[in-house]
Ligand SMILES: *[C@@H]1O[C@H](CO)[C@@H](O)[C@H](O)[C@H]1NC(C)=O
Ligand SMILES: *[C@@H]1O[C@H](CO)[C@@H](O)[C@H](O)[C@H]1NC(C)=O
């Protein structure tokens with residue numbers, strides 16, 4: 001087991017921002033929260049399997065919502081589920097997680113919650129027990145969510161949620177787990193940063209009720225000027241490298257270089273239910289890996305997952321083979337020396353994922369059951385062909401190289417290069 005706990009700097013950029021056509025003054029914005037990265041490579045599921053399970057759950061959840069799905073269709077396509085309602089929303093795979101310490105109640109208890117842009121319920125209690133305080137209000141609803149490789153069910157409360165001293169949310173809907181599976185010791189639940197619609201059907205009996213997310217409430221309560229979250233992850237190859245931060249309601253210009261390219265949320269289903277975008281992927285100067293298509297950006301997925309046909313093209317171009325010990329694609333060191341960049345074209349801007357950025361941290365080869373002389377790749381097979389409306393997932397290993405902005409207010413996602421985009425870390 002490898003546990004990477006990294007110390008972050010809490011950065012508060014002072015400033016006064018007044019909201020357009022509003023008298024509400026924002027005293028601190030952007031407001032940032034440190035994020036810890038945690039790697040548990042002893043998990044039973046390998047990265048690829050776990051990431052794929054999440055991808056399947058994600059597509060499945062959207063299909064289940066479509067009209068006309070019969071019970072029979074459900075039983076044919078669904079893995080076993082908890083008693084309804086428990087829509088299969090994908091979440092973290094438990095192997096590599098970015099977590100933030102979040103306070104709940106008054107006085108607040110601190111919970112270590114997974115930063116997840118692929119699901120939207122915020123909940124606690126997987127490991128550490130929730131204790132009612134003066135701000136805790138139990139609702140009459142049960143809450144349940146099934147994730148790609150885990151689940152939780154319990155009771156929906158509203159409570160005070162404290163992200164930092166200046167970032168306090170009153171009456172936030174939170175789930176309090178009475179049962180959960182797939183969450184490691186020390187991980188207490190999820191901070192859901194996905195679109196609000198993903199909370200649909202998670203409550204019972206109030207199935208059609210949406211639960212405003214932490215972003216919705218921070219905005220509604222006048223704490224942040226815009227429904228926007230920006231995330232900085234950084235690559236790591238040891239236990240001592242500084243890692244990430246999340247900024248609420250603004251961007252942290254110290255974390256990226258150049259301009260941010262914004263692209264609208266894709267119109268293609270099911271990617272449009274998440275932080276979905278259109279992009280194309282090229283290998284080297286001219287080899288098409290994936291023609292322009294829809295997929296998602298997701299902090300709860302570890303790898304960069306591409307549709308099976310794209311992976312076939314990538315293997316052919318790079319010489320990579322599937323390593324059946326780790327489940328990852330593998331190169332010899334000679335092949336790695338010749339590996340070319342992947343170029344992602346998003347919203348007219350091309351982002352270069354260098355050869356170095358395509359490698360799993362070599363210092364951590366042993367942790368995934370690999371051998372020192374091989375190079376394992378963080379590009380993996382999504383498990384479905386392209387053309388299905390969700391043909392890639394730009395997961396943590398992508399976000400670690402590009403600053404990412406999740407902008408609910410303007411229905412768009414932004415990317416920018418960072419000092420780590422072209423860094424040699426592997
Ligand atoms: C790591 O994952 C394994 C398998 O899922 C689990 O049994 C173990 O408790 C985890 N370790 C920690 C520290 O959470
Ligand atoms: C994304 O791609 C789809 C399919 O090619 C296209 O219909 C759509 O206009 C593109 N742009 C957006 C923002 O969805």
Ligand SMILES: *[C@@H]1O[C@H](CO)[C@@H](O)[C@H](O)[C@H]1NC(C)=O
Nearest residue numbers: 321322323324325326327330
């Ligand atoms: C892994 O690969 C080796 C050699 O390529 C093969 O002999 C072995 O059967 C494979 N194991 C599995 C579990 O596929």
